[in-house]
Amino acid sequence: MSARSLVSGKAAGPVQTLDDPLSFWGGFDSSSGKVIDRFHAQHGICLSGTVLCMERGRGSSSGASVLAEAIRLGTAPAAIILLDEDAIITTGALVAQMLYKIDCPVVAIRDRAEWRRLSALPRLAVEAGAERLVITPPR
C-alpha cells in the first residue's frame, strides 16, 4: 500500500465523501462546520466529526487558517482521507496539533481504487503515525 500519513493521530467516525474538492477558505464555515460554498454540490452539509474523504483540497492558502480554527472549535472533521497530498490541509491540521494538542489525522491514499473503496464505507477508524498507518471499518 502506498498510502502516507501526513498528520498523525487516531480518530473514528461516519464517512462523509465530497464529490468535488473543497476550499476551506470561503467554502467552509468554522463556526458551524458546514460547507458554505454556494457552487459546491454538497452545499449545507455538516463535516464536524466525520471522516472526510475528498480527492484533494482547493483554493487559497488561508484554508489552513480556517481548518486550524475549526479544529480548535471542535467543528472540524475527525480525520481527513485524501487521494493526493495537500500542503494547505496538512499545514492547517499540523498547526492545530502544535497549538492545541488536538489531532485531526490527515492521510493521502495515493491509489484511486483504494481511495474509492474506503470512501464508500459507512464508518472508518484511522490510526496514522510515522511508523504505522491503519485505516479500517471499526468493529
Add this chain to the structure above:
Amino acid sequence: MELSTTDHEILNGDHGPAAADALQLVLRFAEAVGAPRLRACASAHVDGCLYHGQASLDYIERFVALKGRVKVPTTLNVGSVDLIHPELFIGDSKLGAAGRRLMEAHVELGCTPSFTCAPYQTLLRPRFGDHLAWAESNAIVFANSVIGARTNRYGDFIDLACALTGRVPDYGLHRCENRRARVVVDIHGFEHAGPDQAGGLAVATGLFIGKHCGDAIAAITGLPRSTSEDDLKALGAAAASAGSVAMFHAVGLTPEAPDLLTATGGLDVPVMARLGPETVSGILENLSTVTDGAGLTAVALGTPHFSLGEFDRLMPMLDLAPFAVPIYVNTGRHEYEQLSADGRAQRLEAAGVTVVVDTCTYVTAIIRDLSGAVMTNSGKWAYYAPGNLGVDVAFGTLADTLLSAKAGRVVRA
C-alpha cells in the same frame, strides 16, 4: 528527506526553540509537497496579518512567547487596519483589535512593518535568481515573472515558519525545469497601444491566463512596448485572482523571456489562444456588474498597492477636481512617507482623494458608502470586491475612473 547541517542544528535547538518548532512544520510541509530537501531563502513576505480567527493569533503568540526572531529580511502583507489612519476602519471594534494585535505581534518577531502587498516596489526588491519564501498571490507572480526571483505559492503559517528558520522546501518554481512556459498566449492588434490602453490590456490578459492556463506557465507574446512594470503587476494580480497562477513570461519584457524559445526552454509549445481587441474588450466588459452610465459611490485604486510611478500618472488627472464621489487609493506606508515629504499627499487630500495605507479597500471596512457601484482600474479589486463587500463594480482604465469620479457615474475616456 536530506537534512543539511543547518537543519540538524535548528532541530537540535541551537537556534532557539521557536526556530526548532518552525522547522518541524517546514519539514512536514516539504514532505507533503514531495520536496527532497530544504534550501536557504533570501527573504520572506508573510501574509499572516489578516485575522481568520483565534488560531491566527494563537500561532503568532506561540512564537512570541518562545522569543522567536525571523532569520531573513521579512516584510509583512496588508493587515485589517490602517495603523497610520486608524479612524478609517469602520468595522467591528473587537475584530479591529484582534487584527491590530496580529500586526504588532509579527513586528515583535522582527518582521518589517511594511503592511503592503507590493514589497517589491520600494522596500525589498529581490534580485534575479534569489530564492524566496513569499506569500500574497500578486507578490509571488511579480517576484517570479518580473524580477526572476524564485518562490512557490507559500501562504498561511508556512511563510512565517520559513522566515523563522531561513529555510524553504526545494521544489516547484525553485527549480529551473519547472519555470519554463508550457503554453503560448498571443496578443495582436495592440502594437501601438498607449499607456492607458496597455493597462486595460494587461488586466484582460491576466484574467485570461488565470482562467484558462491552470498550472501551465504561459508565455505571452504581442504585449505593446508601452507596457510598464505597473501593467505587469496588474497582469499578475489579475491572473492570480482568476486562477492559481504563480508565474508568466511576457516575451521581450520579462527577464527569463528575452525571446519565445528561451521562455519555453527550447521546446515547441502550443499556442493555446490568440487574443485580439474584440476578445479583450469582452473580457473587460464581463468584469463590470453594472452598465455604463450607472451611478457611482466611490472610486477604488491601488490594488495591488499604488507605486510612486502610478501616483505620477494620477497627479495631473487631479486637475479634474472637484470630484462627485470620493476616490480611495491604497499604497504602502513607505510610498506614503515619500508622498508626504514631497507635498503630493496634501494635494491628493485637497482634491478629495483618501490615501489608505497598511491595508486594502477590498479586504476590510473602509469605503463608507457602498450603496452604489464602485469603479476601479484593478482587475483584482473587480474580481474580489463583489464577493467580499457585496458591492457592484465597474471596471475602467485609470483615465476612465477619474472621469467617472468627476461625473459621478460610469463614463469612458
